[in-house]
Amino acid sequence: MAEELQTRERLRPVDLARRHGLSTQAVRNYEESGILPPARRTEHGYRTYTTLHARAMDAFLALLPGHGHRTAAAVLRAVNEGARGEAFRLIDESHAQLRDDRRTLEDVEAALRDLSLPAGPSGAVPRGGFIGPLARELGIRPATLRKWERAGLVRPPRDPATGYRRYGEADVRDARLAHQLRRGGHSLERIASVLEQVRSAGGPEPLEATLREWHDRVAARGLAMLTGAAELAAYLREDPEKATA
The missing domain is CATH 1.10.1660.10 (Multidrug-efflux Transporter Regulator; Chain: A; Domain 2)
Structure with missing residues (x-):
């Protein structure tokens, strides 16, 4: 046998x-x-x-x-x-x-909800920081933020006195959202398009389909x-x- x-x-x-x-x-x-x-x-x-x-x-x-x-x-x-x-x-x-990806998705949704909040006084410069501290906060290199700027993902103004980039609250929000979407597997071109639509529309609707796809990928994994x-x-x-x- x-x-x-x-x-x-x-x-x-x-x-x-x-x-x-x-x-x-x-x-x-x-x-x-x-x-x-x-x-x-x-x-x-x-x-x-x-x-x-x-x-x-x-x-x-x-x-x-x-x-x-x-x-x-x-x-x-x-x-x-x-x-x-x-x-x-x-x-x-x-x-x-995977747990972190789920949390990241929640962070993106929270960031998008923040987009619907009223903006600050017209012409006011939001409180923010320079490129180095923001890069360290996100866990990326300053060169990555400069690359995102060239791709239209972030648009930090220059400090009039020093000429350095100065990231205000809206710029920090866009950088965080771009970072989260990059972790979700989206291309720079797709993120730039989404952020432009969000800026124009003033709300999270343009990202609804993207978020549904992200939810599906996390669930499938x-x-x-x-x-x-x-x-x-x-x-x-x-x-x-x-x-x-």
């Missing part, structure tokens, strides 16, 4: 490739990079895989949409090396990033993470040694 089971579980590279819609070269590459555990070799040197490798491939492909290639690959390598704690740490980091977790758990159960500390 054991010999029959071993024969039934044995998979050729082409079997594993077809099952997952991949090329045999891709399967070999995944093994060589540590995403799959090492394959056994026949006496003639041919690779042979088992259901354990199929489970590993299932887990990797399921982790991809939620975590991205780099993290998904690192998770499988850690599992295959017996470093369960490292694999879980990587997954935790992805979940933390969260669901993908759940799917990936289920497949990874199934892989760990396939090999009890990898499922215990």
Whole structure:
């Protein structure tokens, strides 16, 4: 019976490739990079895989949409090396990033609500700061803010006395909104267009479609993470040694 089971579980590279819609070269590459555990070799040197490798491939492909290639690959390598704690740490980091993305989306919506507030006295210079402190607050380089200015995302006036850029409240708001939208995956051209529409319209309506798309992406990633977790758990159960500390 054991010999029959071993024969039934044995998979050729082409079997594993077809099952997952991949090329045999891709399967070999995944093994060589540590995403799959090492394959056994026949006496003639041919690779042979088992259901354990199929489970590993299932887990990797399921982790991809939620975590991205780099993290998904690192998770499988850690599992295959017996470093369960490292694999879980990587997954935790992805979940933390998703949490941050949700908060960022909330921040964008809050910033857009602020757009509907009455503006200050006409001609008054809002309280703000110079480019260096604002860049540090956003966690970006001053060169990035200058690039955004050239793209029309922010329009800080120059200080009459020094000639330096002086970011008022509206400029800071636009810079924060641009930063949040960049994190959401939007191009500079798209953000510039949105901000121009917002400035012209004086309200958040032009961003409603963008925010709906962002909500959908965040929700889809969260669901993908759940799917990936289920497949990874199934892989760990396939090999009890990898499922215990």
